[in-house]
Amino acid sequence: MREQDTAAVRADRLRDALVGCAAGRQTGIDAILDSEGGQLLGVARRMLGRHDLAEEALQDAMVQVWRKAAQFDAQTGSARGWIYAILRNRCLNILRDSRRLSVLSPTDLATLQEHRQQVVPTEGWEILAGQSRLRDCLHGLDGQSRHAILLAHVAGFSHAEISTRQDVPLGTIKSLIRRGLLALKECLS
């Protein structure tokens, strides 16, 4: 990421890059990787715990960005948010594809799951939200809802996984997350 860029300059560049992709210009992909590549790979690495899987997810995500670029609508949100959402989706596909993970040895699989659990600490979770309004709003949630929301968004855990990890019934986890998200959105708006 080029830290000297202002947010507005980066937003323009990413939007232009998507227009380029939609028109078939590969320089659009180069521009996205130049601007966001390291951060995107970091997100994938954090969620997947392994460098090889993270690179695979990012490569798949860039192909999806290329394919779907013409569908991006700047009226609905930022290009940056759209691109990160595609990457997270690819990461989740890898995590939810048991056949994909079955090539890993049991030890590697255990390491990966352990890593994901540690990505979201109960104490000191604030580091995950940086200096943002989001952090203030997450502070306002009850601890259990906040932890479940962070496990889902940051580490890619499913409802069922969160339910098992937290030893809370599935229905309770679903309603904790829904309630937490409603409160979070109200605070953010």
Added chain:
Amino acid sequence: MTDDAQTISALADEYVLGLLSPSEDMLFEALLTHDPALARQIGSLRDRMLPLDLSATPAPLPSDFPARVRGSLPTQDQGSPVAPPKPANRPDAPKSWVPHLIAASLVGAVVGFSGAGLRQAPTPTVVAVLVDANGVPQAVIDDYGNDTANVRFVADIAVPPDRTLQVWTLPSPEMGPTSLGTLDRAAATELHFSDLPDPGAQQLYEVTLEPLGGSPTGRPTGPIIGKGFAASQI
């Protein structure tokens, strides 16, 4: 806001978090192409959650990474932006009730909260979202095992008076495509059949348009309305 609208709104939040199942994800993306307000709700929450992504420690890209990505890009249909997918049989404009069908199907697909309060619906063994050649969802199959399945339609499918819709599955290559039932119109229907093995993940389902009364050969003969692979729900 109605109960269903609340459910869809809650699903939108779960979609942003990545909590929907793959079949719900697909239906949701179909719904988004019809519902700009919902797309804005999703874009807004996504942008507000972005600090969580930006807190990851950046990882340096390998120097050959951009070249590897370039090498895997398919050819773009240059100069003509891809139009958002539209339901089959309606190349002009989607009927206004199509999104409602998708929404109703999504609400129905969600086990847990629905309608007034907490309701535990029976869980299908597998769910398959059947898509047309453009990847647009047309129908959803909930197969409960024990020779019972439901089919719901999420697109506007016109069935001519001299044609019948037929639902098929492929329990195994040895058994070949097997009929689950026929329908004279695209309406939600409970299907009962006999002596099929319980369904499994990755099992193929499809709906075809057949001559009146169903396929004369016992195998699919007509055009495919939609097909898809089952995702296990248990």
